Structures are given as C-alpha cells and as structure tokens.
Amino acid sequence: MPIDINRLQQALSVEAERGFSNLQGKQFLFADFLHVNLREDLPENWEMSDRLQAQTLASQYAQYNDLSLSRRQHLIAETRRLLYEVRRREIAETSALSGITKPQKKPKIEAITATEPKSTKKITPDTEIKDIEGIGSSLAVRFQLLDLHNVRDVLSYYPRDHIDYARQIPISDLKNGDTVTVIGTVKKFGCFTSPKNPNLTIVEIILRDRTGQIKLSRFWTGKRYSNRGWQEIQKRLYPQGCTIAASGVVKQSKYGLTLENYEVEVLEHTQDTIQSKTVGRVVPVYPLTEGITPEAIRSLVVQCLPAVSQIVDPMPDRLLRDYQMIRLPDAIAQVHYPDSSATLEQAVIRLTFDKYFYRRLVSLYRRQQQKAIHFVPKSQAIDQLEKIIPFELTNAQKRVIAEIRADLQGQTPMNRLVQGDVGSGKTIVAVYALLTAIEAGYQTALMAPTEVLTEQHYRKIVEWFMQLNLPVEILTGSIKTAKRREILRQLETGELPLVIGTHALIQDGVNFARLGLAVIDEQHRFGRDQRSRLLQKGEDPHVLIMTATPIPRTLYLTNSEIEVSIIDELPPGRKPIQTVILKPSQRKDAYDLIRREIAQGRQIYIVLPLVEESEKMEEIKAAIQEREHLQNVVFPNFQIGLLHGQMSSAEKDEAINIFRRGETQILVATTVIEVGVDIPNASVMLIEHADRFGLAQLHQLRGRVGRGSAQSYCLLLSSAKTQTAQERLQVLEQSQDGFFIAERDFQMRGKGKDEGTEQSGHSSFSIEDRLPDEAARQEIFQIAREAAERIIKKDATLENFPLLKAEFEMHYQRLQGGAIFT
Template identity: 35%
Template sequence: MSGHQPVSALKGIGEKTGKLFEKLGVITIDDLISYYPRAYDTYEEPVPIGQLKEQTVMSVASVLSKPPDLLRTGKVQMVSAMIRDLTGTLQLAWFNMPYMRANVKSGQMYVFRGRVVKKRGRLMMEQPEVFTREAYDALEHSMQPVYGQTRGLSNKTIVKAQKQALEMRRLEREYMPAVLRRKYELAEINYALEHIHFPSDEKELLFARRRLVFDEFFMFLVGVRRLKEHREKEMSSWGLKECPEILKLRERLPYALTGAQERTLKEVFSDMAGGRVMNRLIQGDVGSGKTIIAILALLQAAYNGCQGALMVPTEVLARQHFESMQKLFTENGIDKVPVLVTGSMTAKEKRLAYEKIASHEADIIVGTHALIQEKVVYDRLALVITDEQHRFGVGQRELLSNKGNTPHVLVMSATPIPRTLAIILYGDLDISVIDELPAGRQEIKNCVVDISYRPKAYAFIQKQVEMGHQAYVICPMVEPSEMIEAENVVDYTKTLKKAFPESISVEYLHGKMKAKEKNKIMERFAAGEIDVLVSTTVIEVGVNVPNATVMMIENAERFGLAQLHQLRGRVGRGKAQSYCIMVNGNGGKDTMERLDIMNRSNDGFYIASEDLKLRGPGDIFGVRQSGELEFKLADIFTDANLLKQASEEVNAILDQDPGLEGEEYRELKQKIEQYLGDREEHLNL
C-alpha cells in the first residue's frame, strides 16, 4: 500500500472517520504513520490497596465478595462494588454503565485498573477497566501508545488504524549513511517507525525515538544550512540610512530604552544600512521591549521611501500591533500609514488593503500569514519582520522575504533558548539578545501547589475579578481522553462556572475551534467582556491583555519550563501586581524540583539553562516544548546533545560534499529533496 493513499483506504475507516482523522492533520497513510503517540500507558504490576496513591492510575487484584450494587442519584446511575485485602478497603465505581453489574461476578479474581481518588475521606477507583488475571498478565509491563484524540475518535480506533497501516505499507528504503548509523547507534528507519508506535519496553522506545529525532534535526538543519549559504551571497538593494525623524520619536517616547535595547537597535540599524541583506534574530524575554525595536526599524524603512512588513502568529495580536502603531503615530505626528491584512477580513476589506499596498499608499503592513498570499503585491518591500518566529518556521520566513527584492529580514522570539542551541537552530541568522527588562516592571509572584489548593486558588481568582482584573486558566487538553489523566478545557470550564457566581463570565478557547470563533473569544477577553479564560496553550503567543493579573496552570508538570515561562508572560503586562499559580497534578519529587525553578525566577534565559541541566532521557514522557519550530518528536532541551551531533554531521557532510554527489549519499540526497519539496508544497497551499 502506498503511503500517499488516503487513510480511508484502510479497513474500517469510512468517510466519517476519515474526516475525524483529518481534524488531527492525518490525511494519508504516511501522515498516520508519522502521527506519533503523545504518551505511553504502562501496565504496572497490581499493588496492595494500602499502596494506592491518589490522582494516579494504578492496578489492584482482588476477588469480589458479593455482587455489585446499582445505585441511582437523579439521572446518574452508579454501579458500586467494594474490594478489600489485608492492607485496606477500596470502593469501585462505574458511572452510567449499568451493564457492569452483570459483567463483574462475585467470587472471581479480577484486576481492576483506574484512577484513584479520595472522596469523603476514603479511596475510590473511578471507571476502572476490568481484566481477568490472564488477560492482565499478557499486558503487564507492556507499553500501549496514547495518541492525541478528537471527539468521536477514540484511542482504540487510532491504534487499530496504526497497526493496519504499519502492516500494509511499503517499506521505506534506508537513506541514512551506514557510517552515521553506526557512529550514533541509530535504528534502521522501518524498525524506528514501527517501534515508536508499539515498543515492547522503554529501551526499545528510546532506541526508535533516537533515530527519528536525529532525522528531524538533520533534515531541519540541512534546510537552515541551505538558507544560510543562499543568504550569505545576497547583496542588499536597500541601504536604509538612519533618519532624523526616528531620533525625534525616540526623544518623545515616555520611557528611555534599556542598554540592551540600545545595543540591539544599533545592530539592526547597522545591518539595514550595510551592503548585505540583514538576517537577524532578536531574542528577548517576555516584556523586554522587542516591539518598539520593530516599530523603529519599520519606520526607518518607511522614511527611506520603502515598505516594511510585520508578520505575527494570530489575528488578535496583528490587530493589537496595528492599533498601537496607529495610536503612536497619531500622538507623535508621524505621517506614515500602517495597514492591516488578516485572513478573516472580508473580500472588500482585503481588496482595499491590497490596493493600498500595491500603490504604496501603505508604508507599513501588519498581518498574519495572510501577508505571504500571492495576491499581496508590495512596492519596494525593504524590511520583513516575523514575530514569534518558531510559529512560522524556516520556509514561511523565506516565502515572505521572497515577496520583495531581497528585503532585510528581522526575526523576533520571546522563547528563551540557551545561546549555544540558538546558534544551531537559527544558523542562518545573526543573533541579538535583549537580556534586560525595562525599569519599573513588577515581578510576577509565583507559587507551585498541589491539587488540594484549588479551592483557595478559585477564591483568589474571584477576588481579583471583583477588583476589576481578569484571569487565565490553562489546561493541557481540549477534551477528556480515555487514556490520559489531565485536566481538559471543556470540563474545566463547566467546573469553574459552578465554582464562581453567575456575575463572573467564564469562557474557553482552544486550537480546534474555527479561526473566527477563536478571534471572537480573544477579542472579547481583550475588551474585558470575559473575566476568566480557560484555554490550552493556544494563548501562548496570542494576545496582550494588561488587565489580566492571574495565570493558573493546571497539570504544570506536563509542560516544559520554557513553555511555562511563555504562558506566565501573558500576565504582568499592566501596572497591577500579577500572579502565576502552577498546579502540580502528580506531586512527584522530580516534578517539584523542576517547577521550583519557575518559582524562584522570572528570568527566561536562566530558566532555559536550568531546564537544559535537568533534562534526561526519561523526560520524553509527558514533558515537551510543544509548538517549538517544526518538530513532531524532537525536543531541543531533552535532545540537546543529539541536536549538537546532527548539526556537526550536517556541516561536516556539506563541507566535504556540498552537492551530496557521493554514492553513499544517493538515498539521503533524494530524501532531503523530498523533505524540502514537501515543505515548499505545504507552504504554497
């Protein structure tokens, strides 16, 4: 079976299920095989009741001394049974599953596996799976894949489809040179693809994952290297000289630039005035003042008779940048015209914006990825700025820069990455670091708590809202999952609506919502119409709300530190004191050690370097910098050593054989061309 065939070619997947897979970005068989598990469920040995821990999924073996009871409370039916051993007693509860009463018989040995909770002072296992001893023994110590799901598509359906796809697919030709595979102990590609989904143990999983992560880094870095070589030869058509109007504006600003901002601005202006095309990354912590650097650079282009473009990841952020620019220009008598371009604008609004851009009535263009659509025609585009670069990737950055006659390129990122890794990941760019926060910015107060603190946290949020402020609550998941124990946005919103008075407006936001819905929610939150926003990490780079003072992060242990820091950066943007409450859902000692780094510091670069020291191979389970660059599996912190090794090999191979003409590179060359071609095709859709 060809990997290009649709998933509906698999048995049991009709049109309806195919559309559910499409929601996950899985359209072809190849897409399915590269849709990797987000976690693994390990069936551990059953333990005595006395050793069960709250809020964890565990197994216990026991015989029912009497048949289960069927209880009714209103519309809810509960099948309840009690089991006991020498170490304690445990209640089993199945809600709205009346058939379980007949399925579980007294006097028979079963293994019950489920989430352990404490209610009214005693332990209870909710919705436990039931196994015969023989069936559980067959699963014990195995690792079952857990995939990201969507409503209507269960983990079992995805697992079944994966098994079928792996059995029926055409095997891939090995493309990584044998010398590299031996040197870095890399699995054969087909072995890796099979065992990332169905490993028999952790050792096998790590071996498979290592190969796929190395490949992700290798291909990405080949792309970066090609871009670097292309750009090093580029001479600039745009010598943008410093203008007196910029100096006047800087004198009128209500604050002085920090030393780090001054240094960065000098580097940017020097690049723009030089003979070569600027390709620069500005790395600056949340709130370090990157935006004013961008505005001054865009004005520099405008006062030199050219256009500048600013591309950001969300429509709400684009609108906020556009409106703050308009306000700044009006207040300071600046006659340059900014224009907004976003995907949700009407056809008429877009046409008018395109006309202004093409006629050069617009000097500065602000927007989302809509800026790289074919219909946008620029006039003397001399500067391209992308904000939160990791949301776009190398290819989109290149597409936007191709819109002009080799314009200067400035990339801004608030993702704190240690300099050693940034040099590798952004190898095609020079790097400026803004490592200083503006004076008078209040530090966010942090606390790491366990789940027992929730009632106090809710009371605190209510108090902040009553004082006129707003709050974010972050959950790792959109909807409940049958396999992953973590808070989800949909159910959590219902919980908060019950916990707060009706006067407090609670809404939710997640990445699976339609763009218009997301924008509407973000705009309402920014306007103060929503008091508490329950969201996934989709808000990580989405919106600037100075009135939001509380960030509560559920299951904080499931996020990497750099991502937690990004989320925390959504608050602390106004004059009021802000707070970040991180709820540790599993209470583990290692997790507390990691989260304590967040508790101690608000410095993103310190946090990133400490995160790097703490990471080990075991951290692939559950903790990941999701959304980082273009990687499905690789994590720049956990896999930092592999990233460095891949970088060394890419440079060594391309230095020795730039065109990959050697016989040993024939398959690799084809794979690289396919990889780069796929990305170009994806970006031009």
C-alpha cells in the same frame, strides 16, 4: 635472541591481573621487558606490518610510566592482539606444511587504524552494504531503515556512546558501578526454565579466579529458550572448568556483586587473547532501530572501517594546523573504536568542527549570492517616534536597535533573530527597524501567527504611525472582501508602507511593489515553507525574526544562517511573578487568592489544555464545561468570559475586548492566549493540568500576567506524581529567566532535528551531543565559524581548494538543494 611469544603473553597476562602497575620481574620491570623484546630481531616470517606495529608498541612501552591507566590497558590489549595474530598464522603455516587441516578459532579483529584491509576483496567508501561479505539482501534492507546504504554512510554513522570494558581486574577488586572485564574459570553453570514461568529461561554462571568468585545471571524470554535442546547447547558451551572472559557493569544484587547485562567469551586459557568485539575492549554504542541488534551494527562498522584509509581529508593542512584538528580518516576511525578517551575527544571535536564549518560555509556562499537592499540611514521619523512613546528605552533595546540598523546598511541581507523574554519590549525594537526601511523608500510587512497577536501588534503600532502620518493596514482571513481588495491594491502600487497580517500575507495575490523588510513574530509557529513564501514577495528583503519563546543558547549559537540579538533587560518597575506548584487538594487556596485579587480590582486567567472532552485524556475538563462550572458554582458573583480556538475571529476579539474593559473579571481560555494578549490589570494565571504543557509554553502563558505594576501570581495546578513531571514544573518555580528555562527544557525533551522540516521531539543522535557541555560546543562553533569566514574571504569560489570545493558542493546540495558550481 629470537622473540619468545609465550613469555611475552604470560608477562602481559600477569601485568593485567595485577592492575597494570609495571610489575618488577627477576631482571626487568614489565615495561622494560616488553620494550626490549619488541625491539629484538624479529623472525623472518613476521610480516612488514607486524614489524612496524611491534616497533610502535615498543616505543610506547618506553613511556609506560607516563601513560594513564586507560592508555596502559589499551596498549596491552593491542600487544595481545598482535602476538595472537602472529601465533595464529604460525600455527596455520605449520599445519599446512604437515598436511593437518585443524580448524582454527576465528581471529580477533585487528586494531582499528586507517590502514589497508588484508581482505582480498577490497571495500571502498562507495561499496554498497548488500555487497559486503556476510550481509544479505534482507539485512541490507534493515540497515536502510537507519539510512545506511553504502560504506560511506556506515562510517558516518557515529556512536552515541562508548562502554569501556578494557579494564581487566580481579574479582576481589570489583566495586559497584564499575565497568570491567573479569577472567576466570566456570565453577558452576546452570541453564533451566523458571518453575514459575514456562517462557522464562535462566542462565547462571558462578565464575571464580584466584581472588574470589562471582555469580552471573541472565534471563531469556521466549519458548525457543525453554527448549531443552537450546539449554543443553548452552551447557556444552560453558562446561565446568572452562575459562571465560565476562564484561559488564558491576551491580549489587541479593547474592552479592554481579555483572549486569554481561557479555562473555570462552577462552582456551587465562592468558588467551580475547577475540570478541564486545568483551574486554572499548565498545561503541550506536542508535538502533527495530530488527538491528547492537552486535549487527558493530560487526558492520568493523567490516567497513578499513575503507577509512581511502578517505581523503578535504580540509587544507594550514587550517588543520592552525586550529589543531586531527585528520579526517583518523577522526572517523577513532570515533568508532578509540585508542583512548583523549583520541575519542579529538575525533568528536574534529567531526563537530566539520559539521559547523560546512554549515557556515554554505550560509556565507548563499548570502554572497544575494544583493542587499542598502538603506541610506535617515532619522527624521525615528526622532519623532522618540517624542511620542511614553517610556524610555532600556539599554538592551538600544543595543539591539543599533545592531539592526547596522545590518540594514550592510552588504548582505539581514537575517537576525531578536530574542527577548516576555514583556522585554521587542515590538518597539521592530518599529525602529520598520521605520528605517520605510524612510529609505521601501515597503515592510509584519507577520504574526494568530489573529489575536496580529490585532495586538496593529493596535500598538497604528497608534504611533497615525501620529507620524504613516498609513498602516491589517490583513487577516476575516478582513472583508472590499477592504482586502483595497489593501492589495495599495501594496501593489507601493503606497502602503506597512501591512500587519497573519498567514494571509503569503497567499497568492498579495504582491508588494518594493518589499524591503519582513518582520516575523513568534517564528517557530510558522513552517519553513511559510516563512520562505513571505520572503519571496520581495527581492532578497531583509529579515527580522522576533520571539519571546525561549530558544536554548545551545541551538541558536550553532545556527550558521542567523545572527542573534538578545534583549536581556526588562523595563523598570516590573515585579517578579510568584510561581507556585499546587496539588488538587490545594485548589481552594488558589480560589481564595483569586477572590482576594478580584476584590482589589484585578483580573484572572484560568487556562485549560483542551476545548472538548478527549477519549485519551478524559480527566481534562473542557474549557466550555469548566467555564459553566466556575460561573454557576465557584464564582457566581463574578463575570466569567470564555476564549478558545474554535471561536471565530470576531468572537475572540469580543471576548478579549470585554476582558480588557473589565466587564469580565475571569477569562477561561485555552492556549490561544499564549501570545498577543496584553492586559496589564491581570494579576493571576491559574493553569490547570500544568504538567500537560511544555516549559516554554508555560513560560509564555505566565507572561500574560505581571505586565502591570501590581504583584502577580502564576499557579501551576498538577496531579502528576512522576519525578520527571515534578522536576519540569519546579524549573518554573526556580526561575523566570526564559533562557535558563529553555536550556532545562532542551535538556529534558531533546532538541528535535536541526535539518529538514521536523522541529520537535527527541531526534536522532548528532555528533556534537558527545561534547562534554555547552561551553565546548560554543567554542568549536566559534572556531568553525572563523575558519569558514577565512576560507570564503580568501577564495569565494573555492577554486584554489578543489577537494574542499567538492565536499562543499555535497553539503550545499543537502542543505540547500541544487548544484551551485558549473
């Protein structure tokens, strides 16, 4: 019996209206009816691709009861699209035979699969956007703002989210917050200019189905929409009694439930197939820029998707099977227009896996090209050091030292980050590394971002090195010419084993005889080029990076270039710092606490964001003016010092030394004290306008107190009233765990760009952002890391993996620059 398309379409429509429940008909259940009919002898005019798709759909209807609601919705939508396309072609053929040239509705976009396009003009991954049908040169220029130049770029421009409009339900079943599609007839349509605002046009639709009605409203701003001609066109598009499909998010309004920011399409009848790229289906949401509408980017993606079939997966089949990854063409197709939430998840996992895999592969190859300086382990100087230092190392410090010393004896140069909270003892860990290199006969360098921090390191380390009979020098911009010339001479001859300095270390004229280890403190304050210039002072020296600025696990665990050690234990005897958020009206309470602490012999920091008055931030007190106010009005009986970034190095050193000696009880400062100032007697940190600082910066500032045995306090003074600002500061109240604070800061601010030289702010979307949580990201990273190590161990040149080699070359050039295979 030939297939009856009308009966099938009617059955599909009723099943959708009744909630995809597998309705019982007179003879068959819905799913059995579709299964049987789609397996019948199909008419001869059906194309082979239609027949194959019908057989695939039939097999899925055999498992209909086991499918999720979402999968049932997608299955019915796919079936509707197939039947509509077949019926459209039949009508066109009949019209052509009879000489009728009746225009047809533009066909619905076919299911997104990795199949050949039916267009006669074949699109390849290398086709430029400007050569795609319907994309003019002006629109192509706009797409270039998104760095989209050819089809391959478009296919790699992944959506940051999806909205599922595939769920079609009756109006009476709508619930607030649901994302749905409703189909009904227009009871009333209105399009008029607001009587209160001549530039505002209001469109109102009252839509009803057999279960109820709903009012849809939309607002258009601009004179073009107030034009009577435009409004009349809208009325003709949606005449009373016409059938429309509307998709959107259900929201409660003063008129009852409505659809927010709805999309609509006019249908010929309630059983008609929806053609829109946005109505009634899972809709991708892409990052945009000015001049590019969501519809424009979706339309471009749909035109480019047929080229997916020409993409060859470079990943070895064995690797894909072992790690249960879907193939690349399928991942690209499904990440744009997924068949289900499950296939979308598989696509995101595969594409994230690729990103981490190639990064790790590039890192491994790069490291293989470097010749490690092999340090023969000696322990004489370290044994002497352990007799000198007046404290016992924590277990965390011992663990990290062991990891570092193992790296220094390895086959590839060390590239390790030591992250430890404020006061966790990173400096002594670095000293163990420095001594290991020095005992092996190499020179070392420790670079810090500020003279204050450099002085702090020098003051600590020189005391230990003098007792070990090891020379150490400090090199900053303020070092006098004669002294600088002598230090440079000692570095060139190799007689100076350790130099501690600022950016002065990377200047021309600073040359080492045998640089074996470079230690970089607070590395985030240096640019990539600055770090690189220090490493170029030697031949592939080992690198140790230290930071007390909390780095989210999400970031450092997915950095393929670096190994990470964490000092997650504070020295014994430290008391938790009490952190309190204060309103301006509570300033007196803060001043009373300061007076009590000074009476007990303690010292105080008061921190302000700026040095001078700013036109944009006039309400923020300048540090200089605030110091005078505090000295003359608030604390006339105490001595108050001043420290800010515009002071000379000598003036900064003098201000800190005076405070260290206790000659000033209060130090008014800018964020120059964020790192490197270690005054154990300081017990109170008052931060003005705390909402102006980042969480990591506030955590660093707080770390300037609590370094002694006394109870310490951090007072966050803020007049901010926004919920976001309050939530940020409350993170500091809740925790002193730098890693927790870093994660919350990461979630609130965004991660910045993880490639290139930009390092802060919200970045463009990355595919791993679609993963459900950090645990999923870490799991995929570990799998990708393991896979890359397997490949490079099996074939370091990738000669046995030609497709992978070609893809790797492209990634290497983008991440490192320059070709590597000849």
